[in-house]
Amino acid sequence: MSFYTSLSGLQAAQTELSTVSHNLANVSTNGFKKSRTDFADVIASSIATDPTKLVGSGTVVKGNRQQFGEGNLKTTGSSLDLAISGDGFFAVKTAGLNATTAYTRNGAFQVDPATKSIVDAQGSALQGYPVDTKGNATATGSDGLITLTLAATSGTPAATANVALKLNLYAAASTPTPAFDPANAASYNSSTATTIYDSSGKASTLTNYYVHTGTNAWTVHSYVGDTALSVGGSTAGTPVTFDATGNITAPTTPVTYDAFTPTTGGVAQTLAFSLAGSTQASSAFSVNARTADGSAVGELAGVTVNGQGIVAANYSNGDTVNLGKVALANFANPTGLRQTGNSYWSASGISGQAALGGANESGFGSLLSGTLEGSNVDITEELVDLIAAQRNFQANAKALDTASQISQTIFQIQG
Incomplete structure (x- = not known):
């Protein structure tokens, strides 16, 4: 009987060793929850057995219970x-x-x-x-x-149809000598860059170049990318004039450019450009307000x-x-x-x-x-449990060895 008692102890200790090893193996596993091996003793008895003379028959694993304490x-x-x-x-x-x-x-x-x-x-x-x-x-x-x-x-893409800038142009600006060329900064006085969108919501840049052409007179050249925008088929630019007090006198309504096809794709679109409220003064060039409709796909x-x-x-x-x-x-x-x-x-x-x-x-x-x-495994605690399980295994193995020696002695006596 002692053989089976020790065997149950060995099996129980081996199960606990496996549980502790599994815990330690998952010490770095996110969200892992450790387990604990629970045991119960085994008693073989009947109604005729004197309860003061009962001898246990070993142990049994009742379960590996998960511990759902929070990890670090x-x-x-x-x-x-x-x-x-x-x-x-x-x-x-x-x-x-x-x-x-x-x-x-x-x-x-x-x-x-x-x-x-x-x-x-x-x-x-x-x-x-x-x-x-x-x-x-x-x-x-x-x-x-x-x-x-x-x-x-x-979002839903929408092509830009209207752009409005409220500027102040420098009244004392010089008149550029070279013919206008967007690649030559000496051929214009100032420029603005405004983001616009094509029908597919892709962005491009409307660049306006401002050239001082005489007293209270300017010309605006407009480009989308490298494409010059035209009005009535002409790319000569839009004249802009101011009165003696610096208020804009022309154009009085938005300038509508001829339809163009953006290099970014989409269908041909027209663009209305307004300078309403712009001024010419002795102060430096500035953009006081800017609006542009249209929308991109996010x-x-x-x-x-x-x-x-x-x-x-x-x-x-x-x-x-x-x-x-x-x-x-x-x-x-x-x-x-x-x-x-x-x-x-x-x-x-x-x-x-x-x-x-x-x-x-x-x-x-x-x-x-x-x-x-992280895992809720405590390495120190598990190592202590590992040592305890190992000692339990060794103790049961020793008990099994002792039972074997006793049996051998009995066999020798009988011999």
């Missing part, structure tokens, strides 16, 4: 590195044909370059809820979950996640679009979750079904962006 939080600076301070798990949809919902504390997410979805290192997509323009969730429960996906662009420039879990995409045209709210899951009995690898857990009959919600709601922790939760 590490600041990374990446907005898609997320950590939950408190209770809760991220919900992710695993990749592949047999996609399922898994739960994790590893918040190292990134944007998939192909799908623009927010995914983890395994390609599983972060789940959340759709939101309105104010960031309020518009769905709840497991049926309301969506994959958080970033749109590559934002390219994805970045993504942020706030403390409420609202994921917002930022675009190059200044648009900020709320994409959704990160969903968090919690369980009545987290220790009953089934480990599936890759820092994933799945629900089981012991854990119960997931209760879903959001950051800072009742039963859920807060969400930190730019932070990762």
